[in-house]
Amino acid sequence: MRIVFAGTPDFAATALKALLDHDHEVVAVYTQPDRPAGRGRKLTPSPVKQVALDANLPVRQPQSLKSAEAQAELAAFQPDVMIVAAYGLILPQAVLDIPARGCLNIHASLLPRWRGAAPIQRAIAAGDDQTGITIMQMDAGLDTGAMLLKLSTPITGDDTGGSLHDRLADLGGQAILTALKELVDGGLQAETQDDSQACYAHKLNKQEGHLDWQQPAIALERLVRAFNPWPGTFVDADGERVRIHAAEALANTSDQAPGTLIARGRGGIDVACAEGVLRLHRVQLPGSRAQSISDLINGGRDVLALGEVLH
Template sequence: MRIVFAGTPDFAATALQALLATHHELIAVYTQPDRPAGRGRKPTPSPVKQVALDAGLPVFQPDTLKTADAQQTLAGLAADVMVVAAYGLILPKAVLDLPRHGCLNIHASLLPRWRGAAPIQRAIAAGDTETGITIMQMDEGLDTGAMLLKKATPIQADDTGGRLHDRLARLGGEAIVEALTRLEQGRLAGEPQRHEEACYAHKLTKDEGHIDWHQPAEVIERQIRAFDPWPGTYTELDGQRLRLHQAHVVPGTGTPGTVLRRERDGIDVACGEDALRITRLQLPGARAQSVNDLINGGKPLLLPGQELR
């Protein structure tokens, strides 16, 4: 089949690489315009654009697909199907209707759970035990289209947002290849979503990384894992922002935010329920380090009785 691919970040680049390994014909790639990045703030191609250029594929980077010119260009490609993964632009109905088989989306959740921008992190933070990939027939709604294929994966107790992202990216590549095979064979059937069961995965913000020590330790531990590597989680001590990278739940009681214990195996902080043992953290202007290294450095931080906010 003649495929147009639309995507932008690493998650989408993994799917594009999977499609390049098939017998299908990738005729064009759509991705967002280059954005400033790095210390020099130079315009930088997206991960998808880089994969496309390495493969010698034509790349289109319109600011919108709502104009007649953009739609005419896409129509001229005469695609059988458009595969979309974390593209970042709205596809109007005119675009959805252009390919012969419409537009298929690779979504990183088991729909209808976690529609929206941040399904991977929201699933971990909510304590879900399972997530996965849904290949969906796109319609005008937000992740509301018919479900064509699902692949599930368990959420492990030590999964971070980054680790689960990478696993789902690989699973997404496998799923879209299988879905296209079924589509070729005429056996890719859609299942309507139960809209009443849907929940929304709001876009992540940096402010969400601030830890509320009145929450149960279990909730905070999931927050730390879910928001690693971005936006990260942090707390404040005497006006300094400390980033937390690894922690686990331990027994303990006290005023929420109070340091209960400081030993080489971790720093215990009282929470609204139980306590959190911090094992890896990052001081301002420094790299992430273990609590053992922090103690070896001789800094009198996070001592019993000190309060985190």
Template sequence: MSDTPLRIVFAGTPEFAAESLAAVLETEHQVVAVYTQPDRPAGRGRKLRPSPVKALALEHDLPVYQPLSLKDAEQQQILADLNADLMIVVAYGLLLPQAVLDTPRLGCINVHASLLPRWRGAAPIHRALLAGDITTGITIMQMDAGLDTGDMLSKAECTIENSDTSGTLHDRLAVLGAQLLVETLAPLAAGTLSPEPQDGSLATYAHKLEKQEGQIDWSLPAEEVVRRVRGFNPWPVCFTQLGDDNLRVWSAELDEDSVSYEAGTILAADGKGVRVACGEGSVRLTQLQLPGGKAQPVKNLLNAHKERFAPGVRLG
């Protein structure tokens, strides 16, 4: 086995990627540069805020590059001059042209939050929850010019719990991805991995989330409504109309009773939640947010707004 530390360029942007960068920084390998998205306006003041990956890189005095694109020859030359053995890409947000994929000695590898070829694309964590999958995981992949189509180098499974939201699943997968990445580096450096081609016939595509997807369609079966509430927490958060207001639904659970009321009708409201009829069955909404207020348990909300959630009121 090769004991020579790898020269690594790391490319990533959000918290999910920062977890992997932190893990690589704990190894003997040398991170020679970090690529991340340009700073974006955030918060009420809309001040420019660095990405979580940039913030971590600066803490470790690493050179940071934030090009708008890697398509032009000048940017590609800057990358080539870093003389990296490997580029690690985790939720970076820029497409890598073939010239970039070919630059490092060992190419570019990606930490992807699904068991490929299932859920290629931008939102694999959310789409797994929305589809009712019971397992997901991490795939480390050798990148090629396609969208998440490269050969698989290693995999790790993760059970999706009934209580999981996209937020909780994201956090577990971020840790799992960082661990698997570190475990994959030594055999990759030594040339002892056996890349496995993906079976394209099994591929599914995880489309990018749109805010409007969060609107609840009460004609759906109760089970699907609950999956959507979990899958869209913490973003974009499910919502429905309550009178003239947008009511945000942060958590919901299946209600045992089958009902024959019009979908969207409030059946009851008490300290346990607001029961709502669906196309099949009913759900119990347990954490809600009215405009101008904060997300809170239903029992707190009912103290001030009980009449708004009276049986017979229609949502949506």
């Protein structure tokens, strides 16, 4: 089949590499326009564009697919199917109708559980015990199309947003290869989503990473893992912003006010929560790199002192 691929970040680039490694006929790649990046704010191609250029594929970067001109250019590639993964642009119905077999989306959750922009992080923060990839037949709604294929993976207590992202990216490549084979063989069965089971995975917001000690320790531990590496979690300690890179919820109880540092040792710093205790294992002070609590203590820094109240 003639495939047009549309995607932008690393998650999508992994799926594109999988398609190219299996000699699928990718006739064009769509990705978002180059964005400023780094200290020099130099225009930088997306990970998907870089993969496409390395493979000598035609690349298109329209600001929108709503114009008749952009739609005509896409139609000229005569795609049998369009594969979409974290593209970042809305596909109008006119675009969905162009490929002979429609548009397939590689979505990083077991639909209909998490629809929207940040299903990976929301699944960890919510305490889900599994997630996965859904290959979906796209329609005009937000992740509401019929489900064609699912592959699942457990969410472990060690998973971060980063580790789960990478695992799901690989799983997405596997899933789309399987779906394409079954599409050719006529083996895909469409399943309508149950809207009542859907949750909306809101776009990540940096301010959400501000730890609220009125929450249970387990909820804060999940948030720390979910928002690692981005957008990160943080607290305010004695007027300084301290980023939290790793933490563990303890079953211990405390009669201290939430946010109070109740223990400090090389194994971690314990902070009272509304329920339970959160042990900080790895932190980052302003102007410094992330470090273990043992290294923090060895360095003689007096921040995060016993009895201090974090905000």
